[in-house]
Amino acid sequence: MIGQRVTRQRTAIGALLDGLGDFRSAQQIHTLLAERGEDIGLATVYRTLGAMATAGEVDSLRTGTGESLFRRCARPSTHHHHLVCRSCGRTVEVQGPNLESLVRSIAAEHGFTDVEHTLEFFGTCQSCASAR
């Protein structure tokens, strides 16, 4: 997993993420764990999710309101983007345009290095739209 030790907390967080298809906030994950009877500190949830995101084991993104969302992705290593429902978090992986060459050319053109990009799509999914 992340560090060197396998703990009850990390195992529980990993297991929860495996059974969860959609993006969830750290707070939601904390609540879901509590509902499963896993009493894990919020700080530990944040720490673990952060470490997993750094290790590339989960994908993370930020909503327009500044909240971080996490999700275990089917294809963690390959580059992809997400279409996320802004009300329920339902997530679809989408194959974005290939931006690698664009990134390289704009970086070179303007003398920038270490250029990263963020591309995410937010919308309202069918069931949330009809629920309204």
Next chain:
Amino acid sequence: MIGQRVTRQRTAIGALLDGLGDFRSAQQIHTLLAERGEDIGLATVYRTLGAMATAGEVDSLRTGTGESLFRRCARPSTHHHHLVCRSCGRTVEVQGPNLESLVRSIAAEHGFTDVEHTLEFFGTCQSCASAR
């Protein structure tokens, strides 16, 4: 400008943004105003920038750390993206790929509506790279 009244505060914020090419946070703008002798409340800076962003008078984006940055753009109405230096905020407007048709097709494919997208580039500019 935004609402109906022209106030000292709004004029000062507008003038500052005009002389500023790069993305700045609300807090930085507040500090810059104070350095110019404009004693304007932080809440007013936030309110004004928020209103300007809603009105399309300034562009806003969020950094990876969840901070909102603001900038008066050369082409406010036309759709464009930004390459932003993560240490000094230096900004270049870039012509991104045309995502409109992609957005429409993925929205239709997955039954999503009101789909928006965010695409920003963050890097290190030449002077910040050599300063290190």
Next chain:
DNA sequence: TTGCAAATGAGAACTACTCTCTATAGCGAC
């Protein structure tokens, strides 16, 4: 079984932002 560093948890702290409420001040009418 022991020792020790990694990991946890509770709660304080922090950051960025928003709200509340009273005072101030644009600006159209006179």
Next chain:
DNA sequence: GTCGCTATAGAGAGTAGTTCTCATTTGCAA
């Protein structure tokens, strides 16, 4: 010019989300 209405401003409290601190616990190699 001045009056009056009400949009706007400012101070400071409040909020949400996240991170830090530090004492305690625990995984795991020896």
